[in-house]
Amino acid sequence: MSIQRTFSIIKPDATARNLTGGINALIEAAGLRIVAQKRIWLTRVQAESFYGVHQARPFFADLVSFMISGPVVVQVLEGEDAIATYRKVMGATNPTDADAGTIRKEFAQSIEANSVHGSDAPETAAIEIPFFFSGCEIVG
Ligand code: CMP
Numbered sequence: 001m002s003i004q005r006t007f008s009i010i011k012p013d014a015t016a017r018n019l020t021g022g023i024n025a026l027i028e029a030a031g032l033r034i035v036a037q038k039r040i041w042l043t044r045v046q047a048e049s050f051y052g053v054h055q056a057r058p059f060f061a062d063l064v065s066f067m068i069s070g071p072v073v074v075q076v077l078e079g080e081d082a083i084a085t086y087r088k089v090m091g092a093t094n095p096t097d098a099d100a101g102t103i104r105k106e107f108a109q110s111i112e113a114n115s116v117h118g119s120d121a122p123e124t125a126a127i128e129i130p131f132f133f134s135g136c137e138i139v140g
Contacts (some may be wrong), residue, residue, distance in 0.1 A: 002080070002081070003078065003079065003080060003082075004078070004079070004080075004081060004082040004083055004089050004122065004125070005035070005076055005078050005082055005129060005138075006076070006077050006082040006086050006119045006125050007074070007075070007076060007077075007117075007118070007119045007125050007128035007129045007131075008027070008074070008075040008076070008077050008086060008116060008117065008118050008119075009072050009073070009074055009075070009090065009116065009117040009125075010070060010073035010075070010115065010116055011066075011067065011070060011072055011110055011113070011114070011115055011116060011117065012022055012066065012067065012070035012071065012113075013066075013067045013108070013113035013114075014018055014107060014115040014116065015021060015039070015072060015073060016068055016070050016126065018019070019107055019108075019115065020039075020076045020107070021106065022106075022107065023103055023107065023115065023116060025060040025104070026089055026102075026103050027075075027086070027098075027103075028076060029087060030079075030086075030088075030089045031051050031078065031084055031085065032077040032078065032082055032085060032086060032089070033079055033140070034075055034076075034077060035076050035077070035078045035138050035139055035140045036075060036076035036137050036139065037075045037076075038073070038133075038137075039071050039072070039073045040071065040072060040073075040074060040075055040076075041068070041070070041071045041072070042067055042068050042072060044064060045113055047064045047067040047068050048064055049131075050062060050067075050068055050087045050128070050131060051063055051067070056100075058102050059112065062082035062112060063112065065138055066069035066112050066113065074132045074133075075135070076129055076133055076138050078107050081116075083118070083119055083120070083121065083122060083125060086118040086119075087093040087118055087120070088102070088104060088117045089102060089103060090103050090104055090116050091103060091105050091108075091120050092104065093109070093111060093114060094111040095109070095111070102118050102129075104116065105116055131139060
């Protein structure tokens with residue numbers, strides 16, 4: 001167990017439904033601290049680059065179109081085992097498989113419009129956090 005940082009996106013389906021505060025409440029209730037946050041509108045180039053690891057997947061084009069369909073809130077979360085803790089708070093990728101009380105069970109609409117993204121490993125967080133934030137924008 002150690003203090004970690006993870007990267008989070010509140011996706012367009014959630015910002016469209018004014019759910020940023022509701023999602024942040026679940027994040028904070030889980031003991032995670034929001035140490036950086038900004039609301040942005042991704043460009044196609046940014047979304048394609050961010051999700052480049054999924055480039056060969058059949059859902060890639062739809063995923064990119066969805067992620068640029070409206071504003072997102074990008075965040076850095078800090079806390080004890082933040083990566084695993086946030087994945088637990090998010091719930092399963094497909095909201096139909098998500099446990100009660102998780103963000104995706106409470107708020108997500110589909111496997112694509114699933115409200116949030118979180119880093120899946122320390123190596124991923126180490127790439128995703130600096131993709132969006134410089135060091136001086138993260139205040140722990
Ligand atoms: P995310 O954690 O942002 O990482 C990749 C995203 O692809 C995932 O959440 C889903 O929202 C999205 N996605 C869309 N369709 C699928 C699918 N069939 N399987 C997995 N992920 C999918």
